[in-house]
Amino acid sequence: MSEHGTITNSGATANPNGILPIYVYADTVHRRQPFDIVPLLFEGANTIHIRNAAAAAYGIVEKGYGKLYHHILRVLNKLEKSGVCHKQKGIMFLGGWDTPIYFWRLTIAATNLIRQVQISNPQEKAQIGSETKAKQPDKWYWARFPKRTNPLRIDACKLLRNTRCREHLWMWQRESRSSPIRPELQHIIACVKKPYDRYIREINSKAIVLCPYSQRQSPDKSNLKLLEYKTRFNSKSRQLANLDTYDNAWNESKKYYNHAVFLTLTTAPGMHENVWIANRHFAVAWNRYMSLLTKRNKAAAKTAGTYDPKKSYRPKYICIYEFQKNMMLHCHAILFGIDRIANDIQISRDWEQCGQGKITKQIPLIRTVDDKWEWARGKPADAKDGESPEKYLRKYLNKAVYDHKDFEMYWAINKKFMSKSRNLAPFGHPDAPAQIPKKEKQHTEPIDYIKDDDGIVKPVYRERIPEPPKTQRDPEWAYLGTISGGVFPRWLETMFDARSRPASISSGAPLPVAKNKHKPYHIGFVPASAIITEENLPPQLITNLIPAEPDRTEYDRQLAEETRFMEEKRARLKQRSG
Structure with a gap:
C-alpha cells in the first residue's frame, strides 16, 4: 500500500461490532x-x-x-x-x-x-464489491430430500437414511454369494415396500380434472374431462417405452462404432454412511468417472496430434441400473468407441477414488460383419451360450419392466431404469439433440450503387423480408386439480358452485365404467376421450362427500410389530457388545 492517503493497521484489534478502526x-x-x-x-x-x-x-x-x-x-x-x-x-x-x-x-x-x-493461500476468493457473502454451491445437493413429492416417499427416504452402513456393516456380510441376505435387511426392504404399495393404491384411485382453456376461470361441469393419473410405476406404456429406447440406442451404435466395452460397476456399503447416501451418490460417481475418461481421451488425442477442440471426447454409453438384494445399486454399462479402458486394477482404483465402490469388471465387445455385437474375449458367468450382449443386457431391463422387480427402490431413490447418451437416439426422436437450422442470409448482394450528397458511392440492398410474427396458441385444456375415489375436493366444488345447480342433476345416471383388456377403470373415472355431461354426471361428483376415516387397526399392529423388532435388535446388539 502506498504512503499517501492510505489506511493501515497500528496493532489495535477491531471492536466486536465490526466498526472500522481508522x-x-x-x-x-x-x-x-x-x-x-x-x-x-x-x-x-x-x-x-x-x-x-x-x-x-x-x-x-x-x-x-x-x-x-x-x-x-x-x-x-x-x-x-x-x-x-x-x-x-x-x-x-x-x-x-x-x-x-x-x-x-x-x-x-x-x-x-x-x-x-x-493467509497466503486462502481457500475462498475475496468477494470485492460485495456487501454480503457470495452464495456457496451446495456440495451435497444430491443427498437432500425432494421438496415436492408424496409424503409416503419421504417416509421411505427417512427409513433408508436411518439404515446405517458403516456402523452396521455386518448386515451386508454373507457367508457366500448364494446364501440369502440377513433377516434385518429383509425387514427393511419390506418396510420400504409398504409405503410404495400405499402410493400405488393412491395414484390408481386418482384422476386428473381438465376443463376447456377458455373456461378455466369459471369452469362448467358439463365440459369436464377426467384422465387417469399415470406415472412410470403404474403406466405400462411408459415402461415399454424404455425397451424401445434401449433398442433404438443399440441400432444407432451399429452405425458409428466397431468396438465397445461391457462394464459392471458396484456399490460398496462400507464406503457410505447410510443406504440413502450410498444409492444417491451413484450418479455423482458415474459423472466423475465419465469426466475422468473424457480427460484421458483428450490427453491421448493431444499426444497423438489428432486433438480437435470441436469434437466431444466423452464416451457414448448405454447404462442399465439394477438394485441388488441388499438394496445396493449397481449398473451394467456399454461404452462405445473403446476397445479397452484400462487394466482391472486401475478401473477398480478409479471407481474407488470416485467414492462409490471397489468391485468392477470389464469385457470387450466387437461388431461383426453382419452388424451384430458379440463378446470379443470371454463373457459373463450367467450369460447363456450364443447370447449376444444386447440380449444379455436387455434381460436386466425386462426384470424392471415386466416383473416390477425392486420398483420400491427405484421409487424411493428416484432412479431411472436406464440412461444413455443423447447422441444414440435416432434423428427425430424426442431424446435426440435439437437440430438448429442455419438461417440463410437474405439478399446479401447489392442490387445497385448510388452516390450520396458527399459523393461517396454506397451499395443499395433489396429490402429484407420481415419474419412472420410467432403466434402462441392457447392449449385446448386447462388443469384444475385431481380427485381421489371420485370425490371432488372442497375447493374444486366451490368453483363449480354445485349447490346452485338444478335438483334434477343430482339424480343423474351412474358413471359409466370403461373396460379394457388390462383392468377396468376405478369408480369415478372415465376414458380420456370421453367428456362428462349433465346426463351422465354422477351424484357423488356434485356433492361434498367427505372420505371416511381410514382403518388404523392394521397400521397400529404393524407399528407395534416394528417397534418390538427394533427393541429385540437393540438387545442383540447390546448383548454382542458385552
Whole structure:
C-alpha cells in the first residue's frame, strides 16, 4: 500500500461490532508522520478531542482541523466506492457530546482482503464489491430430500437414511454369494415396500380434472374431462417405452462404432454412511468417472496430434441400473468407441477414488460383419451360450419392466431404469439433440450503387423480408386439480358452485365404467376421450362427500410389530457388545 492517503493497521484489534478502526496517514499535514486516532475514538468520539489531539500532534491551530478532516473524509469515501467499507450515520456506543459523526463499517470484501494478506493461500476468493457473502454451491445437493413429492416417499427416504452402513456393516456380510441376505435387511426392504404399495393404491384411485382453456376461470361441469393419473410405476406404456429406447440406442451404435466395452460397476456399503447416501451418490460417481475418461481421451488425442477442440471426447454409453438384494445399486454399462479402458486394477482404483465402490469388471465387445455385437474375449458367468450382449443386457431391463422387480427402490431413490447418451437416439426422436437450422442470409448482394450528397458511392440492398410474427396458441385444456375415489375436493366444488345447480342433476345416471383388456377403470373415472355431461354426471361428483376415516387397526399392529423388532435388535446388539 502506498504512503499517501492510505489506511493501515497500528496493532489495535477491531471492536466486536465490526466498526472500522481508522488509522490515517495524515501525510498532507506538515511533517508527514502517522497519526493514530483510534484511541481518541474509543475515549470519546467528538470533534473537540480530535481537534485538540491534532493540534497537539502537529502544532497547528484550530483552522488546520478542517484540512485534516476533509482529507480523511476523501480517503474514506474512496474506500467506500471501492467496496471496502460502508458509511453509516450515528454514534453507536462511542458517545459524543456535541454532534453525531459518521462511522465506516467493514464489508465482507475488507475482511477477505485482510485474510488474504494474513493467509497466503486462502481457500475462498475475496468477494470485492460485495456487501454480503457470495452464495456457496451446495456440495451435497444430491443427498437432500425432494421438496415436492408424496409424503409416503419421504417416509421411505427417512427409513433408508436411518439404515446405517458403516456402523452396521455386518448386515451386508454373507457367508457366500448364494446364501440369502440377513433377516434385518429383509425387514427393511419390506418396510420400504409398504409405503410404495400405499402410493400405488393412491395414484390408481386418482384422476386428473381438465376443463376447456377458455373456461378455466369459471369452469362448467358439463365440459369436464377426467384422465387417469399415470406415472412410470403404474403406466405400462411408459415402461415399454424404455425397451424401445434401449433398442433404438443399440441400432444407432451399429452405425458409428466397431468396438465397445461391457462394464459392471458396484456399490460398496462400507464406503457410505447410510443406504440413502450410498444409492444417491451413484450418479455423482458415474459423472466423475465419465469426466475422468473424457480427460484421458483428450490427453491421448493431444499426444497423438489428432486433438480437435470441436469434437466431444466423452464416451457414448448405454447404462442399465439394477438394485441388488441388499438394496445396493449397481449398473451394467456399454461404452462405445473403446476397445479397452484400462487394466482391472486401475478401473477398480478409479471407481474407488470416485467414492462409490471397489468391485468392477470389464469385457470387450466387437461388431461383426453382419452388424451384430458379440463378446470379443470371454463373457459373463450367467450369460447363456450364443447370447449376444444386447440380449444379455436387455434381460436386466425386462426384470424392471415386466416383473416390477425392486420398483420400491427405484421409487424411493428416484432412479431411472436406464440412461444413455443423447447422441444414440435416432434423428427425430424426442431424446435426440435439437437440430438448429442455419438461417440463410437474405439478399446479401447489392442490387445497385448510388452516390450520396458527399459523393461517396454506397451499395443499395433489396429490402429484407420481415419474419412472420410467432403466434402462441392457447392449449385446448386447462388443469384444475385431481380427485381421489371420485370425490371432488372442497375447493374444486366451490368453483363449480354445485349447490346452485338444478335438483334434477343430482339424480343423474351412474358413471359409466370403461373396460379394457388390462383392468377396468376405478369408480369415478372415465376414458380420456370421453367428456362428462349433465346426463351422465354422477351424484357423488356434485356433492361434498367427505372420505371416511381410514382403518388404523392394521397400521397400529404393524407399528407395534416394528417397534418390538427394533427393541429385540437393540438387545442383540447390546448383548454382542458385552
